[in-house]
């Protein structure tokens with residue numbers, strides 16, 4: 001059976017309170033033994049030990065009842081019963097403590113202030129109202145005992161050897177002790193309940209926030225799955241449209257004149273741009289639902305070579321000087337080979353796209369304590385300071401980039417960022433401004449040898 005958070009918390013605390021009682025019982029037993037044997041203060045040990053055994057007995061019963069309570073199947077029943085149960089336990093404890101105090105000196109016993117512990121416990125376990133009621137019961141029991149002893153309705157056991165005079169007959173002393181006792185208990189309730197209520201409220205808020213996060217996560221993953229399915233279907237259809245267009249323009253299904261070929265070519269171009277876009281959306285969605293579980297490692301220099309080979313536009317096509325500055329002994333990077341290659345392709349292709357002819361691109365890597373730092377620097381169009389934060393956003397393309405390259409998806413950098421994040425790294429860009437070139441840097445954890 002699943003308990004509510006409130007029920008779980010209350011039952012946990014009841015268990016804690018029962019355990020605490022075992023410690024208290026041992027404490028009472030040892031104190032009585034020590035005071036009577038070593039301090040030689042004449043205590044009525046028989047009723048004190050009897051009271052201790054009674055506490056042991058009812059604690060066992062409480063323990064059994066807690067187990068029974070947990071078997072309750074009806075929703076909400078556990079909380080109601082546990083509240084009632086906690087109230088009963090505290091009341092029984094207050095009566096036991098009053099009895100112990102009575103058999104060990106009554107108002108003369110300094111342990112009277114141990115009532116505060118019960119009041120703090122009730123303030124933690126139960127409501128404000130219950131705490132004030134239990135505090136009132138404690139005051140009623142204590143003042144009742146003291147008065148009964150004062151009017152000699154019950155015998156007073158004087159702590160001779162510890163107290164010089166019989167305080168149970170000292171009216172002023174008794175009244176002031178009752179006053180201090182009552183105000184101490186009420187102040188303790190007020191302070192302890194306000195702290196515990198605030199903590200409970202905070203806990204409720206945290207639980208709610210956590211539930212909201214879980215729900216958001218679920219919705220996000222549902223959404224990602226939906227995007228994955230739709231873009232996958234669109235991608236398939238676009239691919240078949242593209243192949244049909246190729247068949248038509250090649251003349252396999254009949255003659256096509258020049259004008260028609262031109263139109264088909266334009267359609268083909270648009271289709272391939274769209275296909276590119278859908279592939280990026282699909283790739284990004286896959287990366288978002290991906291969790292880097294396998295601990296694969298990849299050589300950076302091999303990944304750079306492989307990225308350079310597979311790029312559709314290469315630096316040499318634009319007469320761009322490419323410089324590689326990689327240490328000969330470089331640790332492997334903790335990332336899957338395909339992902340590292342895709343990350344590098346995106347960054348190097350951007351550097352190539354957004355750098356005018358005869359420019360320069362420099363790729364360097366540095367070994368750090370736990371990471372590898374990679375920098376891809378170009379002498380291209382640069383990024384203005386106001387766009388620095390925006391360019392990693394999905395679909396964002398800066399105006400200076402649009403002016404150079406009409407087509408683009410604005411998804412290359414978000415993909416790069418998602419890859420780096422999936423493997424516990426970070427990515428950023430540095431640029432002095434438009435026309436000043438840019439430096440894209442990323443850091444990824446390295447293989448520990």
Ligand code: ADP
Pocket residue numbers: 346350351352354378380381382383391396397398399400401402407408409410411412413414437438
């Ligand atoms: P796309 O290249 O398709 O526009 P990206 O996500 O790869 O999409 O890049 C987003 C934007 O970041 C680009 O449109 C451009 O404004 C800027 N950008 C990316 N790389 C560079 C670069 N090397 N130099 C200057 N701007 C860049």
